[in-house]
Amino acid sequence: MKAASFRSLVLGAACAASLTLAGCVVAPAPYGYYGEPVAVAPPPPQVEYAPPAPVVGWLWIGGYWTWRANRHVWIGGHWEAPRPGYRWVPHEWHREGHGWRERPGHWDR
Numbered sequence: 656m657k658a659a660s661f662r663s664l665v666l667g668a669a670c671a672a673s674l675t676l677a678g679c680v681v682a683p684a685p686y687g688y689y690g691e692p693v694a695v696a697p698p699p700p701q702v703e704y705a706p707p708a709p710v711v712g713w714l715w716i717g718g719y720w721t722w723r724a725n726r727h728v729w730i731g732g733h734w735e736a737p738r739p740g741y742r743w744v745p746h747e748w749h750r751e752g753h754g755w756r757e758r759p760g761h762w763d764r
Contacts, residue, residue: 692754693722703732712737719746721757738762 697720705715718732735743746760 690722690756692751692756694754695727696755697727697748697757701729705732705734708734710734710736714743716743716760717745719760720748721746740764 700720701718703718708715713734714737716733716735718730720727721730722728737743741762741764744761744763746757748755748757
């Protein structure tokens with residue numbers, strides 16, 4: 656009889672823990688723009704030749720210019736596993752006032 660009530664207690668605790676954790680959700684932050692506008696326009700994209708995909712079906716994420724230490728720096732492209740139900744939005748620069756502001760690439764539904 657004690658074993659049956661111990662099992663019921665453990666099962667009840669497991670169910671309570673499951674319901675508690677089911678309410679925990681990690682939502683990604685909305686993709687905004689990086690920092691302050693930059694006065695210098697980004698250079699044209701570099702030509703990249705993608706190596707063979709490491710896994711069939713992976714997506715090539717092209718390189719982009721970013722702003723670091725008061726200058727534009729090229730970040731090379733890479734292969735990434737696709738995310739079901741999402742599409743890749745590339746890194747981009749937008750004119751803002753008298754400068755430029757970058758927005759990071761991201762997966763979007």
